[in-house]
Amino acid sequence: MWTDPRPTAEMPQLFERADDVISFAGGLPDLDLLPLEEISAQLSRLVRVGGRVALQYSTPHVATSLVPAITDLMAREGGRTTARNLVPTGGSQMGLLAVGLSLAEPGETVLCQTPAYPGAAAAFRTAGLTLRAVPEDAHGLDPEGLRDTVLRLTAEGRTTRLLYCNPTFQNPTGATLSAERRVRLMEVAQELGLLIIEDNPYGLLGFDGRTTPTLQGLDPERVVYLGTFSKVFAPGLRCGWIAAPEHLADALRRTTEVMTLSPSPLAQAALATFHARTGWTGLIDGYRAAYRERRDLMSDALESALGRGGDWHWERPCGGFYLWLRHRDGADTARFAAPAAAHGVSFVPGSHFGIDGEHADALRLCFSNAPKERIAEGVARLAAAFRDGTSG
Numbered sequence: 001m002w003t004d005p006r007p008t009a010e011m012p013q014l015f016e017r018a019d020d021v022i023s024f025a026g027g028l029p030d031l032d033l034l035p036l037e038e039i040s041a042q043l044s045r046l047v048r049v050g051g052r053v054a055l056q057y058s059t060p061h062v063a064t065s066l067v068p069a070i071t072d073l074m075a076r077e078g079g080r081t082t083a084r085n086l087v088p089t090g091g092s093q094m095g096l097l098a099v100g101l102s103l104a105e106p107g108e109t110v111l112c113q114t115p116a117y118p119g120a121a122a123a124f125r126t127a128g129l130t131l132r133a134v135p136e137d138a139h140g141l142d143p144e145g146l147r148d149t150v151l152r153l154t155a156e157g158r159t160t161r162l163l164y165c166n167p168t169f170q171n172p173t174g175a176t177l178s179a180e181r182r183v184r185l186m187e188v189a190q191e192l193g194l195l196i197i198e199d200n201p202y203g204l205l206g207f208d209g210r211t212t213p214t215l216q217g218l219d220p221e222r223v224v225y226l227g228t229f230s231k232v233f234a235p236g237l238r239c240g241w242i243a244a245p246e247h248l249a250d251a252l253r254r255t256t257e258v259m260t261l262s263p264s265p266l267a268q269a270a271l272a273t274f275h276a277r278t279g280w281t282g283l284i285d286g287y288r289a290a291y292r293e294r295r296d297l298m299s300d301a302l303e304s305a306l307g308r309g310g311d312w313h314w315e316r317p318c319g320g321f322y323l324w325l326r327h328r329d330g331a332d333t334a335r336f337a338a339p340a341a342a343h344g345v346s347f348v349p350g351s352h353f354g355i356d357g358e359h360a361d362a363l364r365l366c367f368s369n370a371p372k373e374r375i376a377e378g379v380a381r382l383a384a385a386f387r388d389g390t391s392g
């Protein structure tokens with residue numbers, strides 16, 4: 001059984017509430033952007049008028065009223081689904097475990113983009129699966145390298161049916177796989193008989209408002225898509241979905257039923273009501289604009305504090321929550337954790353995102369949840385921690 005790192009290890013601020021710490025660690029949305037009065041009125045009505053249903057057990061299906069809310073979100077990135085393909089989850093973390101338990105046998109190998117969201121590796125390992133990294137080049141996941149890896153694993157007698165990826169505004173790098181690469185990836189997946197697990201919490205949070213077609217939209221029969229309301233609405237409702245090829249949906253549904261009996265009817269009804277009355281556009285546009293501003297504040301502060309061409313390399317992300325800093329000389333960034341704590345700033349060391357401790361020379365900064373007036377100060381503290389960690 002895999003025990004470390006835990007998925008919540010990337011969210012230290014949930015556990016440590018030191019007032020003066022500026023956290024660039026956890027991937028948390030900024031819920032000050034939610035229209036709380038409106039949501040409160042909608043929830044209150046749901047309980048008053050429909051409480052006997054909304055607070056009862058329900059069936060292991062996505063509520064009929066929530067289906068249009070999901071199809072609306074998915075269609076914005078070219079995704080296609082129907083109620084028959086949908087399986088409710090309590091967020092994509094649960095979806096990842098359901099996939100690992102339902103779609104592979106213990107001992108099988110899951111191919112994984114790395115660096116990757118640590119909760120994915122933890123879920124697959126909890127399901128008894130082994131992980132192998134997929135080759136990457138300067139443009140991200142490399143379909144030709146993928147083919148070589150699968151052929152090699154097959155020659156070694158290993159069963160490899162699943163590929164996990166987070167192709168849009170990836171956690172932790174912020175990178176997006178190009179539309180051309182996506183087409184080639186799906187061709188290679190078809191040739192090799194691979195099923196793609198597409199984890200897409202951030203796809204709608206592109207700062208220029210543009211989207212890249214999801215893999216699911218390119219080939220719905222070859223992709224198990226993990227969707228979540230955590231980043232476009234709020235994670236506290238613990239509500240997400242899997243959009244799977246119809247022949248796999250029932251196996252996934254059985255597993256989720258074993259996990260929780262049913263999804264939360266109240267959470268599903270809250271989201272369906274918000275979509276029907278208010279719609280997603282205003283909220284998502286608000287998140288995008290706020291995160292774009294914070295991305296700019298963080299990138300500008302990094303440029304003036306660290307300079308381009310110095311010890312650290314990074315790309316300016318075009319969407320999502322994260323900025324990935326890599327040390328040019330390969331220093332283990334864990335050495336900066338204690339100085340950062342002493343200066344009152346936090347980050348997540350890169351090794352958390354490796355499947356075998358790799359990427360220790362990088363670190364992840366999250367800009368979505370830091371108060372914007374404190375971002376420059378946080379970066380200055382980080383730069384001071386880098387100086388202390390280098391000289392010490």
Ligand code: PMP
Binds near residue numbers: 166199227229
């Ligand atoms: N996948 C990725 C890539 C994530 O970044 C996260 C949350 N940080 C999750 C899955 C899990 O999200 P949730 O369970 O809240 O839907």
